[in-house]
Amino acid sequence: MTTAPDNERRERLKAKREAALHRPVLARELSAGFTGRWSRRQWAQASLFATIGMLIAAIVPGFNPQAPVTTQTPRHSMALTLPPLPMSRLRGQHGDSWQIVRVSRGQTLGKIFEEHGVPATTMHRLLEHPGVKQALTRLKPGTELGLDLPVNGGLRALRFDRDDSHRVELTLVGNDIRETVIERPTETRTVVLSGEVGRSLYRSARKLGLDGKHISTLTDEIFKYDIDFNEDVGAKDRFSVVVEQTWREGELIRTGPVLAATFTTGDKLHSGFRFERNGKAEYFTADGRSLRKSFIRMPIPYARLTSGFGTRRHPVLGTSRMHKGVDYAAGTGTPIMAAGDARVAFVGWKGGYGRAVILDHGRGYTTLYGHMSKFGNYKAGQRISQGAVIGYVGSSGMSTGPHLHYEFRVNGVHRNPLSITMPPPEPLSGAALAQFRTQTRTALDRIREVENIIYADVDGDDDSSSRVAKKAAPVKGGPKA
Known part of the structure; x- marks a missing residue:
């Protein structure tokens, strides 16, 4: 049978256990064996825990009980009046919306207008204006055009350079086109x-x-x-x-x-x-x-010599005979150039030469070009310049394949065009x-x-490349x- 003193003792022990469980750790460690003075170990432990607490408070503000609590700041909005637009902007007047276009390779006026939303009917109206079609139908890369395109309307004006010194501005006013020419001194x-x-x-x-x-x-x-x-x-x-x-x-x-x-x-x-x-x-x-030089020795580009000047076995007739010129093999359609400035003496079919051209260079010099597939845009009696295209390589006449037969004559005598000393050009x-x-x-x-x-x-500067x-x-x- 439990007596009253036993119950009191058990209650006191229970109270001590509860107090021990709720006692702070640092206090429990520091108070263990406390005799009225802290030992060296207790001072070290106290310093360590204090330092850790300060670091945590500095790094994580939420751990700091003194950190200020942010509050939601109320916001207010205010309606302000904007400065008035200029009248030219408000009314969409001339000069407020010029767009400068530099023509790129392959770009046409039609493409430029299409990219800027200008209808084809407007372009045709402009091209009908005197002088515009000649200036704008073949635009060179880099040409500068100006288009006046207001936000609330179609094309209002077009600007372009007629030449180095004059700029033309065409303004569309209803059904009319007004032209203004601006001089630009050069x-x-x-x-x-x-x-x-x-x-x-x-x-x-x-x-x-x-x-x-x-x-x-x-x-x-x-x-x-x-x-x-x-x-x-x-x-x-x-x-x-x-x-x-x-x-x-x-x-x-x-x-x-x-x-x-x-x-x-x-x-x-x-x-x-x-x-x-x-x-x-x-x-x-x-x-x-x-x-x-007065003459080009090789009047055809991208060709190879296949037969020289002199006696040879004819590839078609099979007999040995004089080859009075030189042959250059090239693909059909390869352009043939005039060896020098000349007057066209003959254009047409000439026996075994097939389609041929004869040029008279003056001072007794003539050249012949045979076996052409077609002629250039020249007729007998016309004067042409050195390098002009007089025809194209073919295989007409007595020929086994596409090539140019080229002859060089001096006073009617055939000469080897590869070795003859060409006459010097006439001096001034x-x-x-x-x-x-x-x-x-x-x-x-x-x-x-x-x-x-x-x-x-020059001798003291070594950087010649720059x-x-x-x-x-x-x-x-x-x-x-």
Whole structure:
């Protein structure tokens, strides 16, 4: 039987257990064996737990009981009046919505209008206006057009350059078209561009502002017969070119053809000058002789020689006979060029030659072209230039396959076109020579002046590939374009 003292004792023990279970750990550890003074171990433990608590409070603000509680800040909106639009914008007046278009390759006016939502009927109305069809039916890449397209309407105006100095603006007003011509002054400067070949002639010339056509003029027209550009040209060799540049409103809009050029390879100077003879532009040496040879030895591109000049066994007749020309094998339709400037003496069928053309070059020189598949657009009596296409390779007449039979005659006597010494071109004479010499002397002096400035320190500069320069001073009395 349980007595009252036992019950009291059990209640006291239970109360102590409950108190021990709810006592904080740190307090329980620090109070274990407490004698009134903390031991060194108790101080270390207290410091460790305090440091951990401070770090947790700093890193995780939620653990910090003193961290401020964010509250939702009320937001207010306010209606503000915008500044009024200009009247031109409000009414959609002229000049508020111009869109500039630069024509890309293959792009037509119809495509441009379609891309901008302009109906074809509007385009046809514009093309019927005087001068528009000629200016806009064949757009060159880079041509700039302006379209006035308001947001709330169709095309209101079209703007384009009629030429370098005049801009045309066509405004659509109801059923009418009003034309306004704006003058844009231009300035023409004759400049000398000079540079060294460096790593690449093409690259250096492009740095100067010359395009592919100018470079082809140097390599394929002026210096073609005097310089082998694959073998003879070094990095230190230099070239100078005289051209006319057209500027408008501070922008270079066009560079004209090469008027004069020099090319120095090693210690040798080559030069060429543009001059019009009988209304045709040619390039001449400094003493007035044409740089273009009188005759092309091979009047057909991409062909191989299959039969030379002399006695041979005829491939059709099977007999041994004189072959009075040379044969070039090529595919049917390959163009055939005139070997030199000439008058067309004969066009038609000529026995075993089949379809043939005979050219009279003057001074007793004639050439014959046989076995054509078809003729060019020339008739007997017409004058043609060297390189003009007079027909196309075929196999007409006595022929075993498509090829060109080419003959060269001097005063009616057949000569081998591969070995004969071609006659030199006719030099300038009389008043034409005097005018040419005046132009040549001025241009050449200007080139030398520019080169003396640019290459004065040529020995002290090793970076030849990057040395390109230009002189934009006028060349008075220079060669005419």
